[in-house]
Each structure stands twice: as structure tokens, then as C-alpha cells.
Amino acid sequence: MTHRMTFRGAAVPAEPGQSVGAALVAAGILDWRTTRRAGRPRGLFCGIGVCFDCLITIDGVPDRRACLVPAADGMRLGDSPQDHLAEDGSARDSRDASQGGGRGEDA
Amino acid sequence: MARTHDVAVVGAGPAGLAAAVEAAEAGLDVALVDGAAQPGGQYWRHYDERHARPDDRDGHHGWPVFTGLRERLRAERSAGRVRYLPGRQVYLVTRDEAGAFTLRTTASLGEPEADAAGEVTARTLILCTGGYDRQLPVPGWDLPGVMTAGGVQALLKGHRVLAGRRAVVAGTGPFLLPVATGLARAGASVEAVAEANGTLGWLRDPVGAASVPGKAVEAAQYAALMARHRIPYRTRTVVTRILGQDRVEAVRISRVDRDGRPAGPVKEIAADLVALGWGFTPSLELALMLGADTRKDVDGSLVVAVDGFQRSSVEGVYVAGEATGVGGAVLATQEGRLSALALARSLGRPAVPGRMGRLRAAIGRGRRFAAAMHRTYAVPSAWTEWLEERTLVCRCEEVSYGDLRRAHDDLGAHDPRTLKMLARPGMGWCQGRVCGFATAGIAACLNRRETTAEDLRPLSTRSLAAPVTLGELAALDRSRDAQDDQ
Numbered sequence: 001m002t003h004r005m006t007f008r009g010a011a012v013p014a015e016p017g018q019s020v021g022a023a024l025v026a027a028g029i030l031d032w033r034t035t036r037r038a039g040r041p042r043g044l045f046c047g048i049g050v051c052f053d054c055l056i057t058i059d060g061v062p063d064r065r066a067c068l069v070p071a072a073d074g075m076r077l078g079d080s081p082q083d084h085l086a087e088d089g090s091a092r093d094s095r096d097a098s099q100g101g102g103r104g105e106d107a
Numbered sequence: 108m109a110r111t112h113d114v115a116v117v118g119a120g121p122a123g124l125a126a127a128v129e130a131a132e133a134g135l136d137v138a139l140v141d142g143a144a145q146p147g148g149q150y151w152r153h154y155d156e157r158h159a160r161p162d163d164r165d166g167h168h169g170w171p172v173f174t175g176l177r178e179r180l181r182a183e184r185s186a187g188r189v190r191y192l193p194g195r196q197v198y199l200v201t202r203d204e205a206g207a208f209t210l211r212t213t214a215s216l217g218e219p220e221a222d223a224a225g226e227v228t229a230r231t232l233i234l235c236t237g238g239y240d241r242q243l244p245v246p247g248w249d250l251p252g253v254m255t256a257g258g259v260q261a262l263l264k265g266h267r268v269l270a271g272r273r274a275v276v277a278g279t280g281p282f283l284l285p286v287a288t289g290l291a292r293a294g295a296s297v298e299a300v301a302e303a304n305g306t307l308g309w310l311r312d313p314v315g316a317a318s319v320p321g322k323a324v325e326a327a328q329y330a331a332l333m334a335r336h337r338i339p340y341r342t343r344t345v346v347t348r349i350l351g352q353d354r355v356e357a358v359r360i361s362r363v364d365r366d367g368r369p370a371g372p373v374k375e376i377a378a379d380l381v382a383l384g385w386g387f388t389p390s391l392e393l394a395l396m397l398g399a400d401t402r403k404d405v406d407g408s409l410v411v412a413v414d415g416f417q418r419s420s421v422e423g424v425y426v427a428g429e430a431t432g433v434g435g436a437v438l439a440t441q442e443g444r445l446s447a448l449a450l451a452r453s454l455g456r457p458a459v460p461g462r463m464g465r466l467r468a469a470i471g472r473g474r475r476f477a478a479a480m481h482r483t484y485a486v487p488s489a490w491t492e493w494l495e496e497r498t499l500v501c502r503c504e505e506v507s508y509g510d511l512r513r514a515h516d517d518l519g520a521h522d523p524r525t526l527k528m529l530a531r532p533g534m535g536w537c538q539g540r541v542c543g544f545a546t547a548g549i550a551a552c553l554n555r556r557e558t559t560a561e562d563l564r565p566l567s568t569r570s571l572a573a574p575v576t577l578g579e580l581a582a583l584d585r586s587r588d589a590q591d592d593q
Contacts, residue, residue: 015267017155022266030251030354037505041353043251044270045502045541047258048149049142049215050239052536052574053502067258068216070144070155 005075007032014071021047021054021066024077032056032066032078111207112138112190114450115229117197117393120148121436122428123235124176125443130233131183133451138227139180139189142196142215146177148237149257150436152265166264166289168325169436176440195225198573199583200232200393206423208232211583213575231423231454232397233446234411235439236390238429241408241544243278243385243490244508246498247349256286256384269293271380275358277301277346278384280484284329286382291336298376300333301344301360303367303385304484321437322476347373347493349381367487385486388544389430392572395564397421402560404432406481408544409563415467417446425450433481438473441466491552500549501542503535508549515553523550524565536574539566 003014007029014023021044024032031041033055045053047067054066057079066077112135116127119141127139141148145156151173154163164170183189195212202208212225240255247253254262254270256278262268274295276287279302287300333340341360347369348359358378362371386406395401400412400420410433411419411426419426425446428439445466452458494500496509514520514530523546526532532546533539539546543566551558 015158017158018266018268022262022268025262025270026266026268035505040249040505041251042249042502044254044258044262046239046255047261048239048255050537051255051502051541055536067261070216 003071003073003075005071005073005077007077008079012077016071018071019067020056020058020064020069020071020075020077023071024066110136110228112136112227112229113454114138114231114233114447115140115208115210115227116233116235117141117210118148118235118237118428119143119146119191119193120235120237120428120439121150121173122237122439122443122446123148123233124173124180125440126233126235126425126427126447127189127443128176128179128183129444129447130451131186131188132179133447133456135188135447135451135454135456137183137189138192138210138229140192140195140197140210140212140227142194144194144216146180146193147173149239149261150439152261154265154267163264166285166292172440190227192225192227196573197393198571198575198579200396200572202397206230208423211579213573213579215573231425231450232393233417233425233427233443233450234393234419234430235426235428235443236393236430237439238387238389238433239540240383241385241388241486242383242541243486243493243548244498244500244542244545245346245349245383245493246495247351247355248381248383249499249502250349250351250355251353252351252355252379253349253381253383256282256382259380259382260286260289263289263293269295270382271295271355271378273298273378274380274382275299275301275346275360275376275378276382276384277303277344277358277360278386279303279486280384280386281326281329281480282384282387283382284333286384287338288329288332288336290380290382291332291338295380297336297338298378299339299341299344299360301346302340302342303345303363303487305342305365345369345487345493346381346383350375355379355381363487365487366489368489368492386481386484387429387433388540389433390540391430391567392569394419394421394424394426394430395568396572397424399424399426401564401567403558403563404481405478406433406484407486407548407558408433409560409567416449416463417442418449432474432477434473434477438470438477441470441473445470486548491549494549500545501532501535501539503537503541504531504533506530506532506542511546511549512553515550521550521554523547523562526550527565533566538569543567 005012031043056066058064115138194216196215199211210227240257350357361369364370394411404410427442427446494508520526547562
């Protein structure tokens with residue numbers, strides 16, 4: 001049975017077994033966030049969980065990798081219209097700290 | 108307290124699957140940790156088995172090898188000799204005073220979670236962490252509709268989704284062929300395969316052809332498929348620019364000379380999908396975390412140095428597959444088997460005479476073939492000449508080639524480590540996985556020298572191998588405190 005999801009309110013179908021990112025691409029949606037600095041559109045790039053280009057908010061949880069998360073019935077995708085990295089400071093901070101991104105790990 | 112396994116195998120692709128089943132069949136207690144929901148790795152990636160269709164195996168090479176390994180894995184699991192942890196990504200590996208390794212894992216597919224359920228302890232490790240497409244930046248490569256060649260393949264094989272209708276496949280190497288023919292078979296129009304290097308030279312390469320004869324047959328099959336789908340195969344051709352406003356609309360391709368310098372007429376091709384691949388980058392996070400020695404391979408990538416039994420420089424840590432040098436699935440499977448047999452012998456299990464010798468000979472042939480391929484499909488030495496000031500190098504932190512040049516020219520960032528500190532390439536979400544190879548190459552090029560292993564290492568090292576929540580890190584502290592209290 002086909003799953004029914006929504007992307008910013010619009011219906012997006014998915015076959016059981018597909019990822020969120022695959023379902024979006026199949027629906028003709030190629031990008032779902034914008035970059036922090038230049039505001040450029042981003043969607044799938046590596047498609048296998050390496051590049052983090054495809055980050056998306058799913059059911060209110062930010063920064064999920066669309067290429068990895070299995071599609072499920074009723075999922076709400078990409079709720080925040082802006083780049084949620086810039087908006088949701090708490091989520092960003094928690095991840096950045098855990099990656100050691102701001103610490104200059106090679107020092 | 109969780110049980111301490113004889114060995115933890117990381118990765119369930121060709122190398123890891125082979126290593127896990129061989130180790131279990133040799134009588135070892137095995138843990139197998141893998142990021143995906145089902146075994147196969149990138150090479151045997153296939154649709155969710157719970158919703159399988161017969162044609163899911165189409166276009167797969169060595170599928171019976173995979174199903175054989177999968178069957179043996181099932182048998183070992185039901186016999187209790189393999190504990191299989193799918194959907195878990197190892198983000199940290201540590202070693203205690205007694206020499207036991209602890210792998211800390213996080214959910215890679217479901218919701219992030221902070222629990223200790225995914226913790227694995229083992230006396231030894233076999234790291235089979237594989238790799239992913241190597242990328243070179245080019246103007247416009249950040250437009251939606253540009254994907255890695257492997258990503259396009261993953262969408263098709265793993266999700267039955269065609270990423271575009273009019274495709275250009277570009278970069279270098281034999282992997283471009285299955286991607287192009289896979290797209291065509293699924294109904295896309297493949298406008299061109301742009302191969303930066305000369306010809307299908309490895310067919311004529313005496314070393315390559317003699318080493319692994321089956322490869323010549325494979326190449327001939329792809330040549331026939333390319334012809335059947337009328338896919339233009341343009342050699343010594345690169346994509347110099349990808350055009351479009353908010354998504355790909357066209358690509359500009361150019362003939363290049365032996366070093367990759369544009370040398371011929373420029374042609375524009377309308378496209379809505381560009382698949383890029385320049386060979387593969389091995390995943391080395393865990394090996395580097397443990398301090399394993401690395402070296403620069405023939406293809407220019409950083410790889411783990413191993414001996415003739417797949418042993419790394421770290422006691423008890425074996426490495427097999429692409430992490431020891433990109434060489435394909437057949438070689439990876441052989442290395443996985445050898446690592447398990449060598450480990451079993453070192454733990455006092457009886458060895459079948461001759462088996463390891465035959466495997467080692469096959470691996471030697473496979474390595475020679477891989478080296479011939481790497482020389483045929485090298486990254487063109489003049490590739491940085493395609494870059495423009497505004498071309499993004501680091502997609503995460505949005506660092507352009509101009510930013511890197513200024514950090515070099517004005518701030519004195521003469522090595523990749525300093526470049527990373529001052530201009531922030533490789534400091535974002537992906538931690539340099541995508542831009543690391545290119546950044547090291549740019550740093551070397553700005554200093555008019557060849558890339559070295561020392562250039563590549565700081566861009567391959569990560570403090571954690573996967574992003575985790577603060578909750579997970581806090582849980583680590585708690586378990587450490589508990590240990591201290593004892």
C-alpha cells in the first residue's frame with residue numbers, strides 16, 4: 001500500500017521501502033532546504049548518508065537525512081519554510097558540539 | 108554487562124559479510140555492525156527485502172555471491188554465532204587497558220536515540236568500512252539535479268527511483284558505465300558519458316587483463332549495453348560547468364588533453380541530471396581513530412596500510428576491502444575472508460591448509476589489476492584549472508576556491524590543516540568527506556607540489572565518525588564515571 005506523506009502541505013506518495021528523499025525526488029521535488037550563507041537550494045547529493053546535503057525536518061525533528069530515513073505513512077516533511085539550521089539554534093548547537101566542528105579538532 | 112565478542116566486524120558490504128561468515132564458521136563469536144537496514148553494502152544495495160520484486164537483482168554483478176553470503180549469515184545468526192546489528196553507525200571506538208575494543212553506535216535510520224543498547228565490546232576488530240564516490244568540484248556542482256554517480260545508482264537500485272530524464276554521467280572510471288546503462292535501462296535518455304581519460308585502456312593493459320580475465324568480459328558486456336542504448340561515450344572529455352538557475356538545465360563539456368586541460372571545442376548539452384564520480388574515497392574514520400598507519404594509494408586516496416594478512420599497524424585490528432585501497436567487490440570479498448581466517452588462526456583455531464595461500468595469491472592479482480585501473484583512470488593532474496573564484500569547494504560551509512586561495516595567498520595557509528582552520532573547508536556537517544580529497548589537492552597545487560598522505564590525513568580524521576546528540580555524549584560520560592567509581 002502506498003504511503004501518503006506531506007511536504008510543506010503538498011501530498012507526496014511513497015512506496016513502502018523507499019526513503020523520504022527518494023519519494024521526494026520521485027514526486028519531482030529536488031530541493032528542500034537552503035544553505036545558511038548563500039541561501040542556495042539543496043536536496044539529494046550523495047544519496048547514501050555521507051554528505052548531509054539532504055537534511056530535512058521530519059515530524060518536527062530537524063536535521064534528519066532524507067536519503068536514509070524510510071518513508072512512512074502520515075509523515076510531515078520540511079515544515080519550516082526557511083533553512084531550519086539557521087532557525088533552530090538548539091538543534092544546530094547540539095549537533096555542532098558533538099561533531100567537534102567549532103573546536104578546531106586538529107589543533 | 109554485554110558479552111565480549113571474539114571479533115566485531117564493522118560493515119556488511121562484500122568485505123564485511125565475507126569476514127563475518129568466515130569468522131563465525133571458524134568458530135569465533137562475532138558481532139556484525141552495519142549502517143544499513145539489510146546487508147549488501149553499497150555494491151549489493153537493493154530494494155527493501157520485505158517488498159522485493161524479482162527484477163531487483165537486475166544489473167547486479169555477483170548476485171549469487173551475495174545471496175550465498177546472506178544465507179550463511181542467516182545460518183550463523185540462528186546458530187547464535189553472529190550478533191547482527193543493522194541500522195547502527197559506529198561513531199566512536201575506544202580500547203581499554205585489557206585491550207578490548209568498545210564500539211559506540213548510534214541509530215543511522217530511525218530517530219536519534221541516547222541509549223547504550225548499541226554498544227559492542229570485542230577482543231579484536233575487522234574494519235570493512237568501504238567507501239563512497241570521490242568528488243572534484245566544478246562550477247555549478249551544487250545545483251539540485253547534480254548527484255554523485257553512486258547516489259544515482261543507489262536511488263535506482265535501493266529505491267526504484269529515476270533521478271532524472273536527461274542525464275549526463277561524468278568523471279572517470281569504469282563505474283560510470285553501470286550507472287549510465289542502469290539509467291538508460293530504467294528509461295532515462297543518457298546524453299553522454301564524459302570520461303576524462305583516454306579509452307577503455309585496461310582492456311588492452313597486459314597486466315590488468317592477465318590478472319583478472321573475468322573483468323574483460325564484464326567490460327565487453329558494458330560496451331554492448333552502451334551501444335544498445337546508443338549512449339555516446341566521450342573520452343578525454345570533462346564537464347567544465349553545470350548550468351541552471353535553481354536546478355540543472357544543461358552542462359558544458361570540453362575535450363581535454365592528457366593532463367585534463369581544456370583543449371578542444373566546448374559543447375553544451377541540455378540535461379536535468381548530472382551524475383559525477385571520480386573513483387572512490389575509502390572511509391577511514393575508525394581506523395584513524397585507533398591510530399592505524401595510512402598511506403597514499405595509486406589512485407591518490409588515503410588508505411589503511413595492511414600486511415599480507417590484512418593486519419593494520421594496530422594490534423588486533425584487521426582491515427579489509429576499499430579501506431585498504433579501492434579494488435572492487437571481488438577483491439573486497441577475498442580480503443574479508445582472508446582477514447577472518449588469519450584472525451581465527453591467531454586465536455588458535457585450526458586452519459585449512461592451502462586456503463589462505465590461495466586467497467593471498469588471488470588478492471595479489473586483484474591488487475595488481477586495481478593498480479592498473481587506477482593508472483588508466485587517474486584524476487587529471489590539471490583539474491584545478493576548471494575551478495573559478497566562486498566555485499564552491501566545501502558544500503557544507505560554502506567555502507569557495509577563491510576563499511581557499513586567499514587563505515593561502517594572504518594568510519599563509521600553506522598546508523591543508525591550516526587551510527581548514529582558516530577557511531573552514533571540511534568543518535561542516537560532512538566533516539570533509541566530500542571536499543577532503545579536493546581540498547588536499549588544491550592545497551598541494553597552490554604550493555606547486557604533489558598531494559601527500561600528510562595532506563590527506565587531517566581531512567580524513569574526525570573526532571566522531573557520525574553526528575550524535577548531546578544526550579548520547581552525556582551517556583558516555585556517565586558510563587565513564589561509573590567505571591571510575593568501581
